[in-house]
Amino acid sequence: xxRAGLTMDRLARAGAELADEVGFEQVTVSALARRxxxxxxxxxxxxxxxxxxxxxxxxxxxxxxxxxxxxxxxGRAGKDALTALANVYRDYARQHPGRYAAAQFxxxxxxxxxxxxxxxxxxxxxxxxGYDLTEPDQTHAVRLLGSVFHGYxxxxxGGGFSHSAxxxxxxxxxxxxxxxALLRNWPAP
Amino acid sequence: xxRAGLTMDRLARAGAELADEVGFEQVTVSALARRxxxxxxxxxxxxxxxxxxxxxxxxxxxxxxxxxxxxxxxGRAGKDALTALANVYRDYARQHPGRYAAAQFxxxxxxxxxxxxxxxxxxxxxxxxGYDLTEPDQTHAVRLLGSVFHGYxxxxxGGGFSHSAxxxxxxxxxxxxxxxALLRNWPAP
DNA sequence: GCGGGTTTCCTAAATCTATTAGGAAGATGC
DNA sequence: GCATCTTCCTAATAGATTTAGGAAACCCGC
Numbered sequence: 498x499x500r501a502g503l504t505m506d507r508l509a510r511a512g513a514e515l516a517d518e519v520g521f522e523q524v525t526v527s528a529l530a531r532r533x534x535x536x537x538x539x540x541x542x543x544x545x546x547x548x549x550x551x552x553x554x555x556x557x558x559x560x561x562x563x564x565x566x567x568x569x570x571x572g573r574a575g576k577d578a579l580t581a582l583a584n585v586y587r588d589y590a591r592q593h594p595g596r597y598a599a600a601q602f603x604x605x606x607x608x609x610x611x612x613x614x615x616x617x618x619x620x621x622x623x624x625x626x627g628y629d630l631t632e633p634d635q636t637h638a639v640r641l642l643g644s645v646f647h648g649y650x651x652x653x654x655g656g657g658f659s660h661s662a663x664x665x666x667x668x669x670x671x672x673x674x675x676x677x678a679l680l681r682n683w684p685a686p
Numbered sequence: 687x688x689r690a691g692l693t694m695d696r697l698a699r700a701g702a703e704l705a706d707e708v709g710f711e712q713v714t715v716s717a718l719a720r721r722x723x724x725x726x727x728x729x730x731x732x733x734x735x736x737x738x739x740x741x742x743x744x745x746x747x748x749x750x751x752x753x754x755x756x757x758x759x760x761g762r763a764g765k766d767a768l769t770a771l772a773n774v775y776r777d778y779a780r781q782h783p784g785r786y787a788a789a790q791f792x793x794x795x796x797x798x799x800x801x802x803x804x805x806x807x808x809x810x811x812x813x814x815x816g817y818d819l820t821e822p823d824q825t826h827a828v829r830l831l832g833s834v835f836h837g838y839x840x841x842x843x844g845g846g847f848s849h850s851a852x853x854x855x856x857x858x859x860x861x862x863x864x865x866x867a868l869l870r871n872w873p874a875p
Numbered sequence: 876g877c878g879g880g881t882t883t884c885c886t887a888a889a890t891c892t893a894t895t896a897g898g899a900a901g902a903t904g905c
Numbered sequence: 906g907c908a909t910c911t912t913c914c915t916a917a918t919a920g921a922t923t924t925a926g927g928a929a930a931c932c933c934g935c
Contacts, residue, residue: 500883500930527921537922539884547922603844614846633852637860640838640847644861645830648837655792657803658829663822671826672833674873684867686860689901689912716892726893728913736893882931892921902911 501535505543508533509553516554516595521602524595526550555602556612562589562600563613566620575627576677582624583646583673590650597650618643628680638680645676690724694732698742705743705784710791713784715739744791745801751778751789752802755809764816765866771813772835772862779839786839807832817869827869834865 511532516524526547530537544550562585569581590597604612621639630638649672652658658665700721705713715736719726733739751774758770779786793801810828819827838861841847847854 503883525921526923536885538886538924541923542883601844609845633856634860636850636852637857637864640841640854640857641834641861641864643841643846644834644837646837647841648833648835649829651840652829652832652836655790656798657832659807661825663825665829667822668826668829671823671875672830674875675826675830675868678871678873679864679868682867682871684863686863692912714892715894725914727895727915730894731912877935878933880931880933883929885926885928887925887927889924890922893919895918896916897914898916899914900912903909905906905908 501533501539503533503535503539503543505553508540508543508550509557512550512554513557513593513596513599516599517593518595521551521554521595521598524551524554551599551602552604552608554596554599555604556608558593558596558600559613559617561593561596562586563616563620565589566617570620570623576673578624578627579642579677579680580673582620583669586646587650587653587669590654594654597654601647601651625680628683630680630683634683638683642676645672690722690728692722692724692728692732694742697729697732697739698746701739701743702746702782702785702788705788706782707784710740710743710784710787713740713743740788740791741793741797743785743788744793745797747782747785747789748802748806750782750785751775752805752809754778755806759809759812765862767813767816768831768866768869769862771809772858775835776839776842776858779843783843786843790836790840814869817872819869819872823872827872831865834861 508529512524512529515528515532519528526540526544527537529550530540540550544553566582566585569585570578573581604614618639621642622635624642625635625638628638649669653665658668697718701713701718704717704721708717715729715733716726718739719729729739733742755771755774758774759767762770793803807828810831811824813831814824814827817827838858842854847857
């Protein structure tokens, strides 16, 4: 029997593609086996469970996203950096909806620690260097930014912003303007 | 054979309870049948599919949430209203994580139109009456608030804010302070 | 280049979920 | 009390997950 040359890495990568095509929810060990033209049971030499597969796809997406964010942030500061990072998340979600959904997958503590999650927090924090915030306000602001990025992207993609005017493109730029203004003028406790 | 007295409504209600207990993802027609001590096929006299069940649970959650929001908003304005509404979402998510996840379920356009989704948008908009915003900034602000509420709650519940200091309670109040400040001082385009 | 050990893939089988078809018993209305 | 509709059932199909155990392919040292 010729071997298919499967590895965990290739499975995660193919799983990510599959997620973009049919949605992260629909990523299944069976579908993946089909894609490699291999019997389902064969995949269990490479992954422990369906949950394990999803975890690996999630971690791949988090890495990709962190890489993009790192690139986007290089050489930028202040509002420029804010906009760049925000757009990385939004663009990634639009280009790779399945992967973006995967990045939202709830990881167990061990996987979370090994994931690129920490890099994301660090990069959001890096943005704030361009603003005049000290702890604990810096952490508050990091959490606010994370909330807005994630919340906006997920509502927009879920159709939560309906179809009405003004368009979401305009809102996005105005929201980033507003965040910039807020960070420059963070209220005292 | 004695009848179990199933109705779509009771199924949705029981499904919501089940979601809170085991997670919305794990809500299954089979599990629901078990809970009513009835054969799986019997449920198909009341619902079209598993997806249909999830839709009904989502709409139930959206109604409950809108009812709570409506109560919380009565007689309040300005920052008081902002805080009240924000806390409704957060508290609901904590008390009923499965239902809250259900409320995030992506509805088809017909169900979405029949859902309480519109009431939610209206209530967020109502908050802004206490601030000096006109269109299209009002819509931008509605979307920002929705993003923050949803994003914060979902990151917090997903463990995205780790466990480090400062605690998320403090961040939450400071984020609401910041939003209030931002709305009172919305930047010109 | 050959024998042994490991890895990868297979067949087979159990279990769970979703869904449909068709039947029988309970409820309802006249 | 009969006809009809509804609700629940049995039976069956199909797909997903997961485990057990086997055989061929690959790799390593000799």
